[in-house]
Amino acid sequence: MSTAHASCNLALLGNPNCGKTALFNLLTGSRQKVANYPGVTVDRKEGELITPSGKQFRILDLPGAYSLNAVSIDEEITRDVVLGTRADEQRPDLIVCVSDATNLKLNLRLVLEVKRLGLPIVLALNMTDLAAKRGIVIDVPALERELGMPVVSTVAVKRGGARELIARLEAIQPDTAAHPASWLPPDVADVTATQREVRRILAATVREPAIDTRLDEHIDRIVLHPLWGMLILAGTLFLMFQAVFSWASLPMEWIKAGVEAGGEFLVARMPEGILRSLLVDGIIAGVGSVLVFLPQILILFLFILALEDSGYLPRAAFLLDRLMGTVGLSGRSFIPLLSSFACAIPGIMAARTISNWRDRLATIMIAPLMTCSARLPVYALIIGAFIPESTVAGVFNLQGLVLFVLYVAGIVSAMAVAGVLKLTVGRGQQHPLMLELPSYRWPHARNLLLGLVERARIFIMRVGNIILALMVILWFLSSFPAAPEGASGPAIYYSYAGMLGRALAVIFAPVGFNWEISIALVPGMAAREVAVGALGTVYALSATGDDVATALAPMLAAGWSLPTAFSLLAWYVFSPQCLSTLAVVKRETGSWRYSLLMAGYLFALAYGAAFVTYRIALVLTGVGHA
């Protein structure tokens, strides 16, 4: 195999939903790199193809676009890369336009627009299997003549479905000297001319029976129905949550056990000291506390990817658009917010699909109000210690009811915050939806798998390194300075974290938190459920993990007043102290401003809610008069 010749820069360009990414996966397999375009959070996907004869192609999967006349960040990037005006991206030597063969009327317009740039171009008619099934007959040689470019058929979801394209790429001699012609945004006359040209070409080259969309429309009559559609959506979500919480519990146990075993392994092999403490308590325990969410995140994304591939997701967005619109969000905010119930981090990352910046920012800002699974251990501990296991109204378990109220409190506050944002930021603007509802299709296993691997990698890499750094800092704060000789309290009491906690206790006294809680909140910044372990440390328990909660509950029940317990629950509905979330917000918005804003408003809400809860509970329980 000769690697002597320089590789050719090839860009895949096409409408959203044309199967472009599936074709990219087919061409490059696992030889892909996913990164970010600097400054904006649009995924930049690059891969490599080596043809049977050894020719090398560097393939760029451009974000889907309906037009070069961009209206979203995605489309701007596509336009700038194709025009060669992005400084950080090499201009493509060859463009492969990917078009959905069942929907050429929509797709060919972009092809004509790109053709005018004068760059070497190949048209890949994708989904030709589906087109044939629907009785669409495309005269490929005639289409080549009319368009003046090579045209190949591809079936991106089938092994070998890109054979024709690869054969064509073997033969092509890309003209690396070609420069795109100057481009100006089209006006109405230009678009009219192009649309007429599309219709003329289609009339000359494609025979299409009256398209049979009956099956799709039958499905949509139910799926988009105001009642049945909502029931189906609710059922789907219920199944998804069940899966996230029940299927994930076993692998989560494994990861927990693995992390603990790793820690014990080091404890047994290494002499006691700062290095061991850093490795075991800082790095292994810290990274483990985040990795433990990986199974939940993967299951969540498996559902999301499958729903996306099948064409259901945009329909869910359609169903919820009006409801979410009342607080200034769009239907597109639905998936990010849904993901945030597992963890706000993938939720905030999923907000990238929202093209309108204001909508996206509003979604990111309220994502942490969705009760993430890291809050569950804290809720479980306090509810278990303070709420009796009695039955209300004959059927409802009181503990379960309290948990439900906490979830609802999160959702209601999220809607309220979104409503306030609507009134303050970008008031009076109209937000476009213009969302394509593509034909239903079966999700494709290979694409799901590649998508899942990609998300897992993003989660581990992008989040892993930030969290690692934070964990080390927190470990340092909790371990130094060491407890003085003959100290009676727990070691953390004397550390910087302890000092911080004791200082915070002054601030938190009005909401009923004692110094033990205040100290536990400091390491709880790493991940919310770490607060449980930290409480264990403060109360000088030597047990770890679940045992802490079991042993701790009676101690808390004896040591805390009921108002304090309720106050802490109210605090955790908002709980601003998740550093990983704030770090991801910085990454996704490109500025610490929004992270600080988020931390500030969450803190204010948490403090306010805890204060009100504490005071009301004091009055109701009569402790206030004592």
Added chain:
Amino acid sequence: MKKDTGSMNPQELIPLFDLPLGQEGIVSSRPNAISGDAADVALALRLFEIGFFDGERVRVVARGHPGGDPVAVRVGNTMFALRKFEAERVLVAPLGGKKT
């Protein structure tokens, strides 16, 4: 370009948003920019680009609730969900009945 709709009475033209569920209509002219500001002109042009082109058949397949907003519109071989202010920029001539 008006040959499809030229014979029609202009009073029969209604905004796409008002087209009843299931009924077909024919797009009468290119989408209008109502206010004329830049975002509005861009929106009208985009609607035009994604296929709301004079003479094109459209049908409202589903409506959101409450208020019938947004609408799911079949245009050509594809379907788009449009919010009210988007669907109001397209004028259509309703065709009788629900047949194809």
